[in-house]
Amino acid sequence: DACLFIGLPTLSKWDSALAGFLLLLNIFTQIGFVLVVRSHMLEDILQPDQLTNLLRFRTNVAHDVKYADLVGGRSMARQVCSQDESLQWANSQTGVISDLNDYISVGPVLGLLAIGCWLSTTLRELFNIMGFVSAIRRYPIGESTLMAAGEEDDSADVVITQMTQFRKWVLFLFVALPRLVVAVSLAITGTRYLANTLSLADLILNAVALAFILDLDELVESAFMPRRARFLLDALGTLPIARVEIPGIGHVRGGFQERLKNMLKVALLLLGLSLAWLCLLQPLYDRARLAHNILCSGRQDFIYT
Template identity: 55%
Template structure:
């Protein structure tokens, strides 16, 4: 009962939670972008895990506000109760000590008239045997005194270590019940004759305190002295409890709050499995005020009866918008029955656990293959159009348009072998159905294409090449996990192999400017405009252009880009084998190469 709360081990466990779990990206809310620490400290009732820490924060914050004083009041009531019991025991001992002692116990019946209508029959002790008195001291007074003192100490510690405010009140009541337990046992199990006799026995008189040289103390003064001693003991007990128990507990609680919710809560981290480096980023402080598209759809399907109440700050118009603005869901069901199907449930679980490439393998190669009611709101969301035919083709080459390429694969050219509008993103990894990729690899346009490089002018003026270059490099340089690696590689290669080609007398400044130009996609824009440079004002050492420029070892070392990659459904990006067949050393039946190329040399 007196175990210390938030001891060393418990505080260490809180530190482990804060450092190992509270900021891990896998425990963050990916819908609202908030860390688990923020959700716990804000006491988010929708939190699916960390219920122990959630309850701990709730108890800690409530206790920090009023718990200290409420605990002090509860301890004061408990100490007053135990002091009453202790003083009753002292009075009992004084009464036993003041009665005449003899060889045997003598009881006599005392009849006195209370009023004219009834008399009170009492039995009183006139003498008590020495053995009986000693036994009462040994087996009644002493145990009661020990129990009262131990209960006063243990109960005080118990109340001081109770954190929950509701538990604090209940525990105070439960402790008071313990002191009444002996009377309950007596009333339940004592024989009737013994109880009747006890009811008839006159209370033992409590002798007044004898003071040498003064005599017996006045009864009124003695009662006032006893009350003063009780008050002093109560105040002393409260001071001791506050100093030794409550104040240290208050510090431990404040430390626990600081461990769980102190400092910066709005960040998440992940450990790079390749380098072991901890990488962090800022997370959101507050959840969005409005429901997301997915939440509105789920609310519309759940269809609860909602109405406005004074305590809920939502208008009826907003409630109606939940249904009007909610995009429809594509309902899957068993074709043979309307009853729930475990197979469909397992299918949805597989969809939840899959990635873009997995789902791209299950889609047909045709525009708007899903129900019209589902396609229209989704296209409005991602492309601000209602039909695939209205899509701005430039959007197909944006990296974040995976949903558009999956919904409109034909419009985005996922099945086009030579110049898809999706550019480098015409692959299953970015939403193009696998059937479209296979279709493009078997298309007549690819099979009958000449086995030669496009001219530099054709290479630059073709929309596909421009989309390919802009898309691939923007993906490399805008993805945080890849940007630093590409920029570091570009800088190192320029510094080690092309230092003498840097313009101007200040090579270090030229290097910094060239790296900044590359990181801001300025170099890609220059190439798209026909400037065949390897950096800001740095010409290609061999003067190469077109396909040969991108297939050269210099560009490969600087950027890490390989334009001759296999064009299979497993690639992240489309390659340029069909456009640069000669540079890529294409041979017949090689993936992505024209069929007009010669057979491979045996």
């Protein structure tokens, strides 16, 4: 929002240049994070080739006498499935069993909660962008962008009285549109990223990491934004809220409009959770059960020479 003041006489050329640079830095950093996650961290787990490798381990290694505990009379399959800490072989399979046991017990529920929190965060950002665009559209168009002192009954110390059409288009194209692209990309990529996490500990850490990416703009603003720009933003207060106009009815009251917005948020959240469960979490849960059955179902203690 501090980009509203870029190029205005209230900011020096240096402050305007720095604010513009921080805007571009934030956009490219967030897009970079999204691209890294999409290209390197969205590989589906427990795919057919991985399940085939687990099956080969169960049939060719897990019951081989060479790897059995002859003193205790236990095959490697029994040791892996019981997560025997004294086992010197098959550490990767033991780790997989540990993750599978945890995920099968509470993984889908925890994943759904994490995705719900993440979608709520991205929905907040999306509606903030919509509010920003609506506020910019509401400003009267003039030959120049003018600011004035706020009225006594106004919560803002400074108000924008008019804005040029060129500035509006710049704000739409270089502020609102990149924010929208980043928010939508993060919502989709982050949901897939969380739903594709088998370890419960990694699930919590990944959710926190995604929230950090989304809040990166606030971190950059608080750390590097020129002091005068932050002062003007605080003095500007809340941007004007445009009321929805329904043909034949007129403008919707503010309270009713806010309730409609909250209902829309809840509906979108429920839709996102439903899609995440059906398309991502449920298939992963089924694959986790299949992988667990491959490694630990049936008789475990027989060995062959």
